[in-house]
Amino acid sequence: MRAIDIHTHPLLRDDQRGRKGADELIARAKMHGIRHIVVLGDVLGFGRSPTEEQLRSINDDTFWLMRRYPDFVTGFCHLNPTLGERALRRETERCVARGFRGIKLEIANNARDACMQPLMAEARRHGLPVLQHAWSMTKIKQRRYHTDPEDVATLARRWPDVRIIMAHLTGCGVRGVLAVMDCPNVVIDTSGAAPEAGIVEYAVAQLGAERVLYGSDAPIRDFGVALARITGSRLSATAQRKILHDNAQALLRLP
Numbered sequence: 562m563r564a565i566d567i568h569t570h571p572l573l574r575d576d577q578r579g580r581k582g583a584d585e586l587i588a589r590a591k592m593h594g595i596r597h598i599v600v601l602g603d604v605l606g607f608g609r610s611p612t613e614e615q616l617r618s619i620n621d622d623t624f625w626l627m628r629r630y631p632d633f634v635t636g637f638c639h640l641n642p643t644l645g646e647r648a649l650r651r652e653t654e655r656c657v658a659r660g661f662r663g664i665k666l667e668i669a670n671n672a673r674d675a676c677m678q679p680l681m682a683e684a685r686r687h688g689l690p691v692l693q694h695a696w697s698m699t700k701i702k703q704r705r706y707h708t709d710p711e712d713v714a715t716l717a718r719r720w721p722d723v724r725i726i727m728a729h730l731t732g733c734g735v736r737g738v739l740a741v742m743d744c745p746n747v748v749i750d751t752s753g754a755a756p757e758a759g760i761v762e763y764a765v766a767q768l769g770a771e772r773v774l775y776g777s778d779a780p781i782r783d784f785g786v787a788l789a790r791i792t793g794s795r796l797s798a799t800a801q802r803k804i805l806h807d808n809a810q811a812l813l814r815l816p
Contacts, residue, residue, distance in 0.1 A: 562802055564788060565809035566590065566598040568692070568728060568752045568776025572622045574606040576780070580625070586780050587630060593784045596806075597815060599776075600626050601692065602639040604667040609706060611641055611669075613648045620652065624659050635813055637663035637692055643670050646679035653683045662813055663690045663726075672708040672716040681720045690724040690812060692750070696732040710740035717744035724812065726774065729753035731760055731790075738764050748808070750776030756790045761804075770800035774808050 569590075571583035578585070590598055602623045607615040616639055623636040638656035640649055653664070664684055670676055672693050684691050693716070695708045713727045724746055727733065731753030733740075741747040749764060751773065764773050777787035791801050809815075 562594065562792070562798075562805050564593070564595045564775055564805040565813070565815070566595050566777050566779070566784075566787075567726065567774045567809050567812075568601065568750050569598045569779045570601055570603060570781065571598075571626060571779075572600075573603050573780070582780075583626060587626075587633065590779070590784055591633075593788060595784065597633055597635065597809075597813075599635045599637055599663070599692075599809075599813070601637050601665040604639050604665060604694075609668045610643060611639075613641075613644055613652065616641060616644075616652055617655075620656055620661075623661075627660060635663075635815075636661045637665040638689075639665045639667070640680060641669040642666065642674070642676040642680045645676075649680050649683055653680075653687065653689075657687050657689070661689075663692060665692045667694045668706050668708070670706055671704065672712040677716060681716070681723055684723050685720065690726055692726040692728060694729070695727045695737065696729055696753075697734055697736050710737035713737075713747060714740045714744050717741065717747045721746050724748070726750055726812075728776070729778075730764055730773070731755070731757050734760065735763060738767050742767055745772075748772045748774055748812070750774045751790050751804070752776035752778035752782065752787065756786060756793075761790055761794045762796060765796060765800055765804075770796070770803040771808060773804045774812070775805045 571586045576582045602619040638661045710733045730751045
């Protein structure tokens, strides 16, 4: 089956190969039958709370890939909500003018925090989905900046007209599925830790195949393993096609 990968980071500062490494990763993606990828940027390349200048650098790298592979790469604009409304608006408008189609959030803050309000207003104004890092955390002291599934649900209820992608199904687990079950504006991507038998089937049973998107987290995780979460499941061919391709095509409004 063809696939659209909603969760990739081809350019990482820790990867000494630089842009050559990104070219190699994209070649591998195509070998696996992936027809399009969403590039989220090197979101931890400058630590968990990048400055406005550092964000521009991250997003410029993504834009370089968008120009290099115009029919294969969609960019999401990495933002730091703690920088305030003016900085958020400047970088969002700069990214939108360049053709970015979404917003990516990492661990600068918790998704329930008040600083999310201007960011979500920008997302609504431009019709952009927000991909929020999330994980079922056990380290309580990190909750001030690490987003749990319940925090995603809180954000979704506050902004029901903004589409939210909760990252890392296998990092959020059953707890994550249950947390967002009654939030129809939330979809989950299948990236995360090592594959876990039955978790994709569980997500589809609770949410419907329309609310699950394939994502790999490449190159941190492997395309083949990430795809096998779906193709090796007990889901029907129709459900697999929705997860691997159709849902992302509709969300991103790809031809």
